Amino acid sequence: MSSDPRDWIAASLLPGIGAVGLKRLAAAQVPPSRLLDADSEALSLSGARVDTVRALDALAAGRGEPAERLERCLEWLDSGAARCLCPDAEDYPALLWQIPDPPPLLFVRGDAGCLAMPQLALVGSRHASRAGAANAYAFARALSEAGLVITSGLALGIDGAAHQAAVDRGAATVAVFGTGLDRVYPRRHRKLAQTILDTGGAWVSECLPGTAPLPGNFPRRNRIISGLSAGVLVVEAAPRSGSLITARMALEQGREVFAIPGSIQNPAAHGCHRLIREGAVLVETVAHVIEQLGPLLGSYLPAETPAPLPQGLSEPEANLLDKMGYDVAGIDQLVVLTGLSAPELMPLLVSLELKGAIEPVAGGYLRR
Missing domain, CATH: 3.40.50.450 (Rossmann fold)
Structure with a gap:
């Protein structure tokens, strides 16, 4: 049975109790309520410090910043804004729990x-x-x-x-x-x-x-x-x-x-x-x-569908596209690669851009 999310939220607000400490509690099936009650086993498992015990007293009395943050968070959850998944919740993501420091609280909005x-x-x-x-x-x-x-x-x-x-x-x-x-x-x-x-x-x-x-x-x-x-x-x-x-x-x-x-x-x-x-x-x-x-x-593997080349290219446009390769190509570089002059290249580049085959980028043109 899952623990009360309130207890996990409260425990996470205590100084000296991090994700690793709370994972130890969950792995040992020690509910966070025992930590909040200053149970010696829970304190030891979680790596509690002296300031943790002091904060427990203040939290129990409803004093200090942890108590205020706890109440604000509970009001927010009660409004239906999100859910809180705790480590012992059935729908806490199993894969996430396997990491060394899984989040003790996982707030989720949506599905x-x-x-x-x-x-x-x-x-x-x-x-x-x-x-x-x-x-x-x-x-x-x-x-x-x-x-x-x-x-x-x-x-x-x-x-x-x-x-x-x-x-x-x-x-x-x-x-x-x-x-x-x-x-x-x-x-x-x-x-x-x-x-x-x-x-x-x-x-x-x-x-x-x-x-x-x-x-x-x-x-x-x-x-x-x-x-x-x-x-x-x-x-x-x-x-x-x-x-x-x-x-x-x-x-x-x-x-x-x-x-x-x-x-x-x-x-x-x-x-x-x-x-x-x-x-x-x-x-x-x-x-x-x-x-x-x-x-x-399973064995599902989607079939590879090669991206179609732009349709309707003239022979000079297709040759230019082939010479461009897949890196950024500047005008001077294209002059050398194609043997065409800059005035001859410009109409071809404009046409290729309009047909969606290339795009202007910093330093020249890039094949799409």
């Missing part, structure tokens, strides 16, 4: 049932290139069609593209917050966040309501993104990207790590290249992900 489905974390740069965002959208959509729930952090860039791909096909996606669920961050994604709920997805956070988007919250948020998921796909990441933190946490948690390579000229691809050098699975197609995660989906 908590999707947390029990096979999930893939898809993360990357907040300052994504157009190509990176397009890759994130395409992979997230295809992986969602393959039966995986896409999990990410609702950030700008790659995260937002991944969530958008799922909701565009009416599929569930999980957004893990680095704030309380009473505020959406970044604010620019409020409409996307609401659509996640409308399409059967969920918002998840370990933070109590009222928690601001402080920098320290997000690295801890990342362990939940990877902990909920069978694997992590990094689409685009700079060498110091927070996405690499998620990838490292995934490795520590025994999860699969995947990375999409990019141009060596693109700084936002260097983090993915580093992951690949360190052993991440190099991903070029959706099949490369599904093959690794096959046991979660």
